[in-house]
Amino acid sequence: MEKKFAFFLGCTIPASQFHVEAATRKAFEKLGIELLDMEGATCCSDPEISRQFDENLWLHIAARNISIAEKLNANIMTVCNGCFDTLNKVNESLKADEKLKNEINRDLEAIGKEYKGTVKVLHAIEVLHDEIGLDTISKAVVKPLKNLRVALQPGCRLYHDDEKKLVEKFTALVKALGAQIIDYPLIRLCCGVPALYVDAEFSLMERTKKKLESVQSVNVDCIVTFCPACYDRLEKGQLDLRSRGINFSIPILNYFELLALALDIDPDDFGIYLHRIPADGVVEKIEEETG
């Protein structure tokens, strides 16, 4: 294998969206990319709650996680928008601030770790788009998703850094699988996760529900995202709304699941049955197209 990346799992994916972890590992194996385990990695730590609790702790935890990848001599790849936000920001801050880096390293020394600033933190979008390439992905597709109408959910954090062009790259990656991207009015509306910690009712009715209504208005087969928080909110939100008699049935898929399906990886092998809003219709539509 030519390329290898330190796979930063985060919290949500290995604990509650492990079908995404399985799809990622199997798809990368098929593409000939090696994923190295970051043994003993912790929460990134999360860019909202723990950062708000104590920014210094947030910096230390992220530096410790990055130091694990440095030992592996590999750039970090993360699927999660939140983990990317934390690890990338801390990495860039410490690389630019020698004094801060030294302060953090004085504490890391006590646990036998050191942050050197020798690796990059990459979103899975950058790995797929820039390191593997659209051409390689398109050529590896066995089952083009031509029949599939998908709505994108980039998630707020992908818009933070205009220079990285993560939203454009995400769009290109979905197109590389052959799927039809259907625009919808409220693509920039937040899924509702941050508001959940302040006002659960507002989060559900003014964010999640409005987002789902907007997607439903354009009649798609699924929503595709990279962000595990958006995934969780848009899926659980549909179940919460059903209990109030408001019915949506829009499967939420991580990009790696779509990629795995396009690479002809058996959906049961990566656990597509674990979706709380079943994705059977998505699988059937792909099978109809390709026979």
Added chain:
Amino acid sequence: MEENRDLYPLRKPLRKIPETYAGAIKALLASAHLPQFSDFTADEREEIGLEPVPPTAWKYKEAVKELEELTKKIGLEKKKKLI
């Protein structure tokens, strides 16, 4: 960090941990992860060919001790009482 002021101009220093945050911070400090990890999850992971326990702090418990050591080094003992 400088970008903080640009991105979140209205953010104020935290005086008390909001109740909705407390559970997540407690979980982070106790297990180095935010969600719980159950035996049921381990079984389900194994069924789709994954390592039952992910190779993170859930598997390598010394990571939790390292995090405890870091919180002491940073001097968070007093702040932890706010939770």
